[in-house]
Amino acid sequence: MTEKKTVIYRDATPETIETLGKLLRDGGLVAIPTETVYGLGANGLDSEAMSRIYEAKGRPSDNPLILHVPDMAAAKPLVKSLTPTAQRLMERFWPGPLTITLPKADCVPDRATGGLPRVALRCPDHDLCRAVLTAAGVPVAAPSANISGRPSPTTADAVYDDIKGRIDAILDAGTCDIGVESTVVECGDDEVTILRPGGITEQMLLEVVSKVNYDTALSSPTAVPKAPGMKYKHYAPDAPMITFVGTPEQVANAIRQEDDFTEVGLFISEETAKLLQVSPDNERCLVFGKAGDAKALAHALYSGLLHFNGTKVPRILAEGVSEAGLGRAVMNRMLKASARHVVKL
Ligand code: TXA
Ligand code: MG
DSSP states (O other): OOOOOOEEEOSOOHHHHHHHHHHHHTTOOEEEOOSSSOEEEEETTOHHHHHHHHHHHTOOTTSOOEEEOSSHHHHGGGBSOOOHHHHHHHHHHOSSSEEEEEEBOTTSOHHHHTTOSEEEEEOOSOHHHHHHHHHHOSOEEOOBSSOTTSOOOSSHHHHHHHHTTTSSEEEOOOSOSSOSOOEEEEEOSSEEEEEEOOSSOHHHHTTTOSEEEEOGGGTOTTSOOSSGGGGSOOSOOSSOEEEEESOHHHHHHHHHTSTTTTTSEEEEOHHHHHHHTOOTTSTTEEEOSSTTOHHHHHHHHHHHHHHHHTSOOSOEEEEOOOSSTTHHHHHHHHHHHTTTOEEEO
């Protein structure tokens, strides 16, 4: 791969938006902010441009891409038919962190779907992102903007640190609000199947459809997932990690019992830090917020994991949350980041 000069745009002027839109349309690779994580964008109708995404990320070629659109009208030509259920989902949750798979139209290249008959569509809840998508005038394929297997980036600097030299540009719009990726659903007739949990929860989906199923692979390590990306190693920090789930007292006790606990990285709640009498501003100890706060943990998770990559800690001991609401998405990511080493206390 020839080394590229990666330009970071820190100021989203109308000229910058036009420049990045054109760069995308013409086959370039541009990292764009969204409300979940930064995405690595390329023209979603241009197979060669999308091949460059796979090359830049070292992404397995059977793992399909999400096409990002600025609105529902731009989604319509990409699917065989916009079913009434899909329309209801889009009207209720777009723009927002819900990715919907539907049978693809012929204009969508196989490169976007990894040869699958369905295409995944998403409209991000991020004004600057949608402005770039509008300026591009084409659907933008965008996986998370990290080297495959590593934690997803929630800041422009995290994108730069991970894939500089492999992409053309990055639009810096600060820290992503949510911090974990969108919910991916396969859209059926008045029902959906969650392939990847995310910012839109089962309870929210039940406002719109009668039934919400979960892909069996989410609870069985041996089943083959319907979202090909879910079978790969993901979100892994450099150091091995163990995640404990329980009350702050239980988590603090479990951490104290690890004999190297004064040398490892701690990624814990305020309450647990207090019980362990560790200072939260020490580079070895990151506090995500209050115990059980899934939203705060989602927001801090990937930047926390990346922080420890910059330290020499031999292990990371982390605190999880219950799987209610957004907690389901957070724990799905922590299970992978910990290579399934999650201990329920
Ligand atoms: O929040 C997000 O969704 C972020 C931002 C950048 O939009 N994007 C993201 O993309 O997380 P990526 O590529 O890292 O994850 C996409 C997931 C993968 O697990 C992939 O296998 C699945 O969606 N996927 C994509 N197209 C699919 C399809 N046609 N059928 C089933 N799963 C699909
Ligand atoms: Mg990803």
